[in-house]
Each structure stands twice: as structure tokens, then as C-alpha cells.
Amino acid sequence: xxxxxxxxxxxxxxxxxxxxxxxxxxxxxxxxxxxxxxxxxxxxxxxxxxxxxxxxxxxxxxxxxxxxxxxxxxxxxxxxxxxxxxxxxxxxxxxxxxxxxxxxxxxxxxxxxxxxxxxxxxxxxxxxxxxxxxxxxxxxxxxxxxxxxxxxxxxxxxxxxxxxxxxxxxxxxxxxxxxxxxxxxxxxxxxxxxxxxxxxxxxxxxxxxxxxxxxxxxxxxxxxxxxxxxxxxxxxxxxxxxxxxxxxxxxxxxxxxxxxxxxxxxxxxxxxxxxxxxxxxxxxxxxxxxxxxxxxxxxxxxxxxxxxxxxxxxxxxxxxxxxxxxxxxxxxxxxxxxxxxxxxxxxxxxxxxxxxxxxxxxxxxxxxxxxxxxxxxxxxxxxxxxxxxxxxxxxxxxxxxxxxxxxxxxxxxxxxxxxxxxxxxxxxxxxxxxxxxxxxxxxxxxxxxxxxxxxxxxxxxxxxxxxxxxxxxxxxxxxxxxxxxxxxxxxxxxxxxxxxxxxxxxxxxxxxxxxxxxxxxxxxxxxxxxxxxxxxxxxxxxxxxxxxxxxxxxxxxxxxxxxxxxxxxxxxxxxxxx
Amino acid sequence: xxxxxxxxxxxxxxxxxxxxxxxxxxxxxxxxxxxxxxxxxxxxxxxxxxxxxxxxxxxxxxxxxxxxxxxxxxxxxxxxxxxxxxxxxxxxxxxxxxxxxxxxxxxxxxxxxxxxxxxxxxxxxxxxxxxxxxxxxxxxxxxxxxxxxxxxxxxxxxxxxxxxxxxxxxxxxxxxxxxxxxxxxxxxxxxxxxxxxxxxxxxxxxxxxxxxxxxxxxxxxxxxxxxxxxxxxxxxxxxxxxxxxxxxxxxxxxxxxxxxxxxxxxxxxxxxxxxxxxxxxxxxxxxxxxxxxxxxxxxxxxxxxxxxxxxxxxxxxxxxxxxxxxxxxxxxxxxxxxxxxxxxxxxxxxxxxxxxxxxxxxxxxxxxx
Numbered sequence: 026x027x028x029x030x031x032x033x034x035x036x037x038x039x040x041x042x043x044x045x046x047x048x049x050x051x052x053x054x055x056x057x058x059x060x061x062x063x064x065x066x067x068x069x070x071x072x073x074x075x076x077x078x079x080x081x082x083x084x085x086x087x088x089x090x091x092x093x094x095x096x097x098x099x100x101x102x103x104x105x106x107x108x109x110x111x112x113x114x115x116x117x118x119x120x121x122x123x124x125x126x127x128x129x130x131x132x133x134x135x136x137x138x139x140x141x142x143x144x145x146x147x148x149x150x151x152x153x154x155x156x157x158x159x160x161x162x163x164x165x166x167x168x169x170x171x172x173x174x175x176x177x178x179x180x181x182x183x184x185x186x187x188x189x190x191x192x193x194x195x196x197x198x199x200x201x202x203x204x205x206x207x208x209x210x211x212x213x214x215x216x217x218x219x220x221x222x223x224x225x226x227x228x229x230x231x232x233x234x235x236x237x238x239x240x241x242x243x244x245x246x247x248x249x250x251x252x253x254x255x256x257x258x259x260x261x262x263x264x265x266x267x268x269x270x271x272x273x274x275x276x277x278x279x280x281x282x283x284x285x286x287x288x289x290x291x292x293x294x295x296x297x298x299x300x301x302x303x304x305x306x307x308x309x310x311x312x313x314x315x316x317x318x319x320x321x322x323x324x325x326x327x328x329x330x331x332x333x334x335x336x337x338x339x340x341x342x343x344x345x346x347x348x349x350x351x352x353x354x355x356x357x358x359x360x361x362x363x364x365x366x367x368x369x370x371x372x373x374x375x376x377x378x379x380x381x382x383x384x385x386x387x388x389x390x391x392x393x394x395x396x397x398x399x400x401x402x403x404x405x406x407x408x409x410x411x412x413x414x415x416x417x418x419x420x421x422x423x424x425x426x427x428x429x430x431x432x433x434x435x436x437x438x439x440x441x442x443x444x445x446x447x448x449x450x451x452x453x454x455x456x457x458x459x460x461x462x463x464x465x466x467x468x469x470x471x472x473x474x475x476x477x478x479x480x481x482x483x484x485x486x487x488x489x490x491x492x493x494x495x496x497x498x499x500x501x502x503x504x505x506x507x508x509x510x511x512x513x514x515x516x517x518x519x520x521x522x523x524x525x526x527x528x529x530x531x532x533x534x535x536x537x538x539x540x541x542x543x544x545x546x547x548x549x550x551x552x553x554x555x556x557x558x559x560x561x562x563x564x565x566x567x568x569x570x571x572x573x574x575x576x577x578x579x580x581x582x583x584x585x586x587x588x589x590x591x592x593x594x595x596x597x598x599x600x601x602x603x
Numbered sequence: 604x605x606x607x608x609x610x611x612x613x614x615x616x617x618x619x620x621x622x623x624x625x626x627x628x629x630x631x632x633x634x635x636x637x638x639x640x641x642x643x644x645x646x647x648x649x650x651x652x653x654x655x656x657x658x659x660x661x662x663x664x665x666x667x668x669x670x671x672x673x674x675x676x677x678x679x680x681x682x683x684x685x686x687x688x689x690x691x692x693x694x695x696x697x698x699x700x701x702x703x704x705x706x707x708x709x710x711x712x713x714x715x716x717x718x719x720x721x722x723x724x725x726x727x728x729x730x731x732x733x734x735x736x737x738x739x740x741x742x743x744x745x746x747x748x749x750x751x752x753x754x755x756x757x758x759x760x761x762x763x764x765x766x767x768x769x770x771x772x773x774x775x776x777x778x779x780x781x782x783x784x785x786x787x788x789x790x791x792x793x794x795x796x797x798x799x800x801x802x803x804x805x806x807x808x809x810x811x812x813x814x815x816x817x818x819x820x821x822x823x824x825x826x827x828x829x830x831x832x833x834x835x836x837x838x839x840x841x842x843x844x845x846x847x848x849x850x851x852x853x854x855x856x857x858x859x860x861x862x863x864x865x866x867x868x869x870x871x872x873x874x875x876x877x878x879x880x881x882x883x884x885x886x887x888x889x890x891x892x893x894x895x896x897x898x899x900x901x902x903x904x905x906x907x908x909x910x911x912x913x914x915x916x917x918x919x920x921x922x923x924x925x926x927x928x929x930x931x932x933x934x935x936x937x938x939x940x941x942x943x944x945x946x947x948x949x950x951x952x953x954x955x956x957x958x959x960x961x962x963x964x965x966x967x968x969x970x971x972x
């Protein structure tokens with residue numbers, strides 16, 4: 026079968042900036058092609074070029090034989106493009122959205138009826154046709170977006186980061202749908218910052234700084250790393266200390282926390298293995314070889330991850346709280362009218378722990394999280410942060426907590442410097458201490474060159490650093506992170522967790538909500554929420570062990586999550602039947 | 604204190620740092636002041652006229668000469684027949700057509716005489732006013748002719764002389780500029796505040812603010828400052844433009860006007876913050892501003908006198924800060940409004956400011972529930 030998309034000598038420039046530099050790519054029909062790369066690598070630009078939404082500066086892009094410059098109209102018809110935020114009309118219902126896009130595509134009569142039936146069934150959105158698109162969960166929005174993109178039975182389907190903000194259960198649905206589409210002969214391109222997704226594609230395109238670094242099946246790239254992936258377990262001195270030390274060792278290319286252990290990727294030098302053995306022995310750990318993952322190869326190809334030292338954490342004084350319990354809630358509930366968003370949730374978080382709150386969209390994790398950091402008042406029950414009751418001592422509690430939101434809530438109209446000034450001021454810092462803290466943040470996060478710029482124009486990594494700096498200025502004992510690395514590429518994500526690991530070693534307690542399962546691996550303990558209740562609370566390794574089954578002998582965190590949620594749904598149905 | 608200061612600095616910067624926002628806030632209001640002042644005038648001048656003189660007698664010639672020299676006439680065209688007189692008005696080349704029939708001078712001599720005036724009804728207002736000017740000329744001419752012919756016995760027309768106090772020449776600009784300074788400042792203050800919380804909510808920074816030790820009261824206080832400053836400065840600039848550029852006599856107390864101006868802007872800011880606290884997006888805030896501002900202007904007495912409204916609307920007008928401030932600003936310019944009158948209109952604004960801001964604080968707190 027010929028290539029569905031042929032790209033030859035493609036260059037795309039925006040002014041002086043070279044976004045894509047000399048790409049030659051073939052995308053096959055009937056197969057899923059993954060487009061991966063760090064933030065700013067040019068993924069979206071390539072997508073838009075293939076959708077004939079912009080013209081190449083040099084070279085050509087042909088979709089099913091049609092050139093995107095000369096036959097743009099034809100290309101628009103034979104491609105389905107789903108941008109990162111699909112342009113759904115949020116004030117229209119699901120059905121009205123479908124009708125709008127059908128009319129745009131000139132689809133009418135009997136054909137429209139049968140297409141709707143097929144798409145609604147395919148996306149399992151039948152029960153929700155009258156709901157407003159703005160009130161759908163992230164996952165359902167993506168499915169509706171997909172349905173709209175599929176309206177004209179395209180030959181090439183382009184999905185730009187379809188799984189950002191989508192919980193694992195909905196994500197699995199998306200995968201199933203894409204699988205069916207490719208088996209019908211459609212070419213599907215799926216761009217993603219999540220490398221476990223790339224691993225599941227038939228073919229992978231790896232972009233970095235506008236160049237194509239790798240093109241081929243993911244296994245082939247992973248295969249190059251054979252023997253270089255290790256896991257170190259049983260670390261009595263703590264896995265975070267070991268990781269920090271290991272990342273600074275010359276023989277280690279990359280390392281992440283994985284459950285109770287640490288996963289490392291060795292450098293190519295033959296001495297590397299011995300070096301790690303020695304380091305592990307010094308920390309009392311045991312080393313075993315594990316099969317390499319695509320992510321290992323990706324980081325290796327891009328020159329390895331960041332070091333293990335967090336300059337900011339090293340500057341912090343060790344946090345000491347009077348009680349061992351940093352965050353606690355007892356019988357915490359939240360009702361909005363008849364709807365119960367959080368139902369009788371109780372747990373305690375120890376000082377210096379990373380505690381994760383996981384769950385599908387709408388499970389109540391955001392509501393619970395917001396009650397814990399004082400953004401919502403509980404309907405009943407009690408929540409304490411650093412020993413303060415949020416109802417009675419909210420001022421004192423607020424001073425001891427830091428908060429960092431998913432979208433790095435920074436003031437775009439203010440400069441970087443003014444953002445730092447504002448956040449230090451609003452937490453009551455003044456005089457010399459304030460100047461000292463600001464200078465310290467500028468120095469440790471290397472923000473110096475950007476002080477007069479708006480945070481909006483900063484590279485993603487620096488934006489993240491600034492957001493972290495703003496939330497740490499007042500030295501909080503507890504740090505709340507709301508989906509901190511959603512849609513962030515693996516390198517930036519590693520740097521972020523290096524800082525978090527450093528903070529935790531200084532006694533800071535970290536609360537995190539996420540539906541990104543790799544982040545769950547960094548947690549000491551995880552509370553899994555489903556339908557407003559905590560259905561499981563344990564270490565990531567224990568949760569994985571609980572979900573072990575014949576089909577998944579060694580489940581990933583994501584598989585464990587899905588299994589636990591599905592078991593809960595099944596139990597609910599049994600109760601209802603009985 | 605340092606917490607509050609940080610927030611005020613942040614608010615001022617986010618309103619003024621953006622060059623586009625700066626221009627939008629300051630350019631258009633001043634431009635509108637000049638545009639409205641000159642365009643929305645009620646005086647009619649520069650009238651184009653057409654005359655068909657079929658008489659040619661001395662009275663007719665006198666009529667035409669007086670029209671040619673009249674202050675409100677720009678161009679006077681003499682036409683040959685009735686058809687072209689009609690065409691001129693139809694093509695909007697003339698607002699008013701005057702038809703002097705044959706034998707007019709003779710009829711006047713015998714105590715009668717009628718001329719026909721054709722008006723362009725499409726510009727009804729201007730045409731009406733032009734007609735009244737023509738009536739004036741006609742009366743004047745009649746009076747003089749009677750004097751000349753010595754027919755003093757014929758009844759002297761009882762004349763009503765209208766004398767307009769405070770604005771003896773009915774100079775429209777004297778009325779419109781002070782009113783516009785208030786109305787435009789209100790719109791700007793409403794926009795700045797209505798957008799402020801909604802913008803933070805839309806961009807996600809509002810949550811960040813709520814988890815910080817900043818209290819609801821601090822948030823509201825810090826958000827009133829930029830609008831208060833911008834609104835007051837703009838209104839003052841426009842008042843000064845009225846005095847210096849338009850040369851409107853300012854007879855009242857400038858100090859009292861400034862104090863009540865701050866009260867007026869504060870009450871508007873309170874309304875804007877109330878609106879902002881319930882809006883989720885900036886778009887909602889903009890639509891909400893229009894939904895609130897237009898009725899506030901309509902019942903304020905800016906366009907139609909409050910006294911002519913039905914009682915229910917007169918009551919509603921008491922809740923429009925603009926109504927009270929318009930009385931003060933117009934009075935300060937032309938009437939030398941005494942201090943007691945100023946206070947009588949100032950305290951309702953103070954109450955409105957206090958109530959609306961308290962409600963805004965409650966709204967912000969309620970978002971936390």
C-alpha cells in the first residue's frame with residue numbers, strides 16, 4: 026500500500042525561526058503513527074501542514090497524492106483534523122454540535138442520520154446527546170471532537186495531543202476507537218507528549234527542535250537500549266536520595282522513581298554498569314536488569330535527562346511541623362444541591378510524603394483537593410493543613426500552604442519580575458527578606474534573562490520554574506499541585522520532579538492530583554477516587570499488585586487504575602442486581 | 604499592609620501595563636467627548652435652502668435678502684419652477700424650500716400674503732428648528748413692514764419672550780460636555796472593574812489568589828483602586844477640557860465636585876465588582892456591562908428629564924449613581940450649585956457605593972462555599 030502522506034524536504038519558517046527543518050516522512054495508511062517530541066519540537070506545526078492549514082516554506086506535503094499547497098480544498102475534505110482544543114461550540118448540545126459540523130461538511134438527509142447513529146454508537150455518546158458540550162468531561166469532549174472530525178469519513182485522521190486532560194478510562198476508549206479506524210484502512214497520526222502512548226503506535230516519528238530524530242517502529246528504537254535499563258530496589262536510605270545521587274553520576278543518562286524503586290538508564294560507556302552497581306551498594310540497594318521502555322530510548326536520544334540536584338531545595342531550611350500529620354481530613358463531604366461530589370472521605374498524610382489523589386474525570390478528586398487547600402468550603406467533616414483547621418484558622422493554614430495549578434496561574438500582563446514581587450507581597454513578605462527571597466528564586470531558577478518579559482512568552486520549562494518559584498517564596502510546609510505536568514514533555518517533567526523530590530527530602534509535604542499515571546509512580550501513597558469515594562489507598566506498588574491478573578501479570582499504574590475502577594463498577598452493578 | 608500593597612500594585616500594573624489597554628482606556632473616551640460635543644449638537648446651522656420667487660416684488664426681494672444673510676443659512680439657491688424646488692428637497696440638496704407665489708407683495712400690501720414652506724421630513728428635527736427660525740424672520744418682517752406703512756393701528760402681535768437661565772444662548776455644548784464627562788467616566792470605570800475579577804477567573808489566577816492569605820475584603824479593595832484612579836482622572840480631564848477648551852463657565856465649587864466625583868466613581872466601581880464577581884468569563888462581563896450601563900444612562904436624565912418619567916422609573920432613577928452626579932456636575936458648571944444641594948445628591952451615591960461594595964465582598968466570599 027502506498028503512503029497516505031508523503032513529505033519531502035519539508036521546511037517551515039516563521040520569520041527567522043525555523044520550526045521544521047528538512048523533513049522526509051512517509052505515513053502509512055491503515056496504521057497508527059505516533060508523533061512525539063518535547064514541547065516546541067514542531068509537532069503542531071507538522072500537523073497543521075498536513076491538514077493544509079498552512080503552506081510549507083520549502084519542500085512539499087502530499088496527502089493521498091494531493092499537494093497541500095495546490096489542492097488545499099481537496100486535502101481539507103479527505104483529512105480529519107482534531108486540534109488540541111477541538112473547536113466545539115460549548116453552548117450547544119452534543120447533537121447540535123454534530124449537526125453543525127455535518128452541515129459544514131454538506132452532509133444531509135439519510136446519510137446524516139446514519140452517520141450520526143454510527144458515530145454516537147462508536148463514541149458511546151448516545152446517552153448524552155442533549156447535554157451541552159461545555160458540561161462534558163474532558164474525555165467526553167475529546168470523543169465528541171473525534172466524532173466531529175470523523176464526520177466525512179476522512180482518509181487521514183490527524184489527532185493533536187488527544188489525550189491531554191483525559192482520564193485513563195476515557196483514554197482507553199480513545200485507543201479502542203483509533204484501533205477500529207486503522208483496521209478499516211485509515212491513516213491515523215496521534216501526536217503526544219506521553220511516551221507510553223508512543224510505544225503503542227505501529228510507527229513513530231520523533232521530532233526534536235524541528236528535526237526528525239527517529240522514524241520507524243518504536244521497538245526498534247527501544248531495542249537499541251537493550252541491557253542499559255536497570256531497576257534498583259530495596260533502598261533503605263530512601264529512593265529519592267539514591268535517585269538524586271544517581272542522576273549526578275556520569276554513567277547515568279536518566280532516572281525516575283518507579284514505585285518503591287528507581288529506574289535508571291545507563292550511559293553507553295562500558296564502565297557505567299559497574300559505577301551504578303557501586304552506587305547502589307553504597308545505598309544498600311539491589312540492581313536488576315529490566316526491559317527497556319520507549320521513554321528510556323527517547324530520553325537517551327535527546328541527550329539524557331536533567332541532573333538530580335535541585336538548587337532551590339538545597340537552599341530550604343528543613344521543615345519541622347509539630348505534628349507528624351501534615352494534611353488530614355475526616356468524614357469530608359461536599360454536596361452541590363443534590364449532587365454529592367465528595368462523599369465521606371478520610372485520610373491522613375504524613376509530613377514529607379508525596380500523596381497522590383487519582384481518579385477519572387468527575388470522580389471528585391478536584392473537589393476534595395480544593396477543599397483541602399481552602400478553595401471550597403466543606404459541607405461537612407473537617408480538613409486540616411499543617412495542624413490548622415481550615416474553617417477556623419484559614420489565614421494561618423493558607424500561609425503554610427503553597428499551590429501550583431495545572432496552567433501555571435501566572436499574571437501574563439505582568440513581567441516575570443512583577444509576578445515574583447506580587448506573590449512575595451501577597452504572602453506578606455517585606456523589606457530585606459522579600460528582596461532576598463526574590464533574588465534567590467531568580468538565581469536558582471536562572472530567570473535572570475527573562476525578568477522583563479511576560480510569563481506568557483516564556484518557554485514551557487521556564488514557565489513551570491516561575492510558577493514553582495512563586496508558590497515556594499513563602500516557604501510553605503505543604504505544597505498542593507493540581508495536575509502539575511499535564512501535557513508537559515518528559516524532559517521538563519523530569520526537571521520538575523527533581524525539584525519536588527528535593528523539597529520532599531527537606532520535609533515539605535506534597536499533595537498532587539493527576540490523571541497522568543507516571544506521576545502516580547512518584548507518589549509515596551495514592552488515594553484512588555471513584556464516584557465521590559476513595560476506593561483504594563495504598564502505595565503505587567501495592568495497588569499494582571492488587572490489580573495483578575492473568576491478562577496483566579505485571580500491570581502498569583494505568584492498567585492498575587483501570588482494573589480497580591472497573592472492579593468497583595462491577596461490584597456496584599452486583600449490589601444493584603442483588 | 605504589604606499584602607494589600609502588593610495587590611494594588613498588581614492591579615494597577617495589569618490594567619496599565621498593556622499598551623493596547625492603556626490606549627483603549629484613555630483614547631476613545633476623550634475622542635468621544637469631542638465627537639459627541641460637536642456632532643450631537645441640537646443647534647441647526649449650515650442649512651441649505653432653495654427659493655422659488657414667482658413674485659419679484661419688493662417684499663419678496665426683502666424676504667430673499669434676509670434669508671441670504673441669515674446666520675443659519677449656508678447656501679441659498681434660486682430655482683425657476685416648482686418642479687426643481689421639489690427635486691432639490693428630494694435629492695437632499697436643500698433642507699428647506701421657500702415658494703413665494705405671484706402677487707405676494709401685493710397681498711402683503713393689502714394685509715394678507717402667504718408663502719409656502721417645503722420641509723424635508725426625513726430630517727424632521729432639523730427641519731422643525733429651521734422652520735421656527737423662518738417664523739422668526741417672518742414675524743420680524745411683518746412687524747417692520749407694518750411700521751413702515753404706518754399701519755400702527757393693526758394689532759401688535761403678543762410676543763412671548765423666552766429667556767433661558769444659566770445658559771442664556773442655549774449653547775448645547777454647555778449642557779453636553781459636563782454630562783458626557785460623567786457618562787464616559789462611568790463606562791470606563793464599569794469596564795475596568797467588571798473585567799478585573801472575570802479576567803482572573805478566566806485565566807485561573809483567581810484560585811491562586813484565593814489560596815493565598817489575601818482576604819475577600821483585600822481583594823475587593825485592591826480591585827477598586829485602578830478603576831477609581833482611572834475613572835477619576837478621566838472625568839477630571841474631561842471637566843478641565845470643558846472649562847479650558849470649550850470655555851464653559853464653571854460657577855460651582857471645584858473641590859466639592861472632586862469629592863463627589865470620587866464618590867460617584869466608587870459607587871460605579873461597586874456595581875462593576877458585583878457584576879464581575881458573578882461572571883465566569885470576560886465575555887460575560889462585557890455583555891453584563893452593557894446590560895447594566897445602558898439602563899443606568901437612560902434613567903439618569905442624560906437624554907430625557909427624570910421629571911417627565913413615570914413614577915416607577917423616577918424611583919428607579921434614584922438607584923442610578925449617574926442621575927445624582929449629573930445634577931451635581933451640571934449644577935457645578937452652570938448654576939453655582941450650593942453646597943447643600945451638592946450634599947443632597949452626594950449621600951445617595953455614598954450609600955450606593957457602600958452597599959454595592961459590600962455585596963461584592965459577599966459575592967467573592969460566596970464563591971468559596
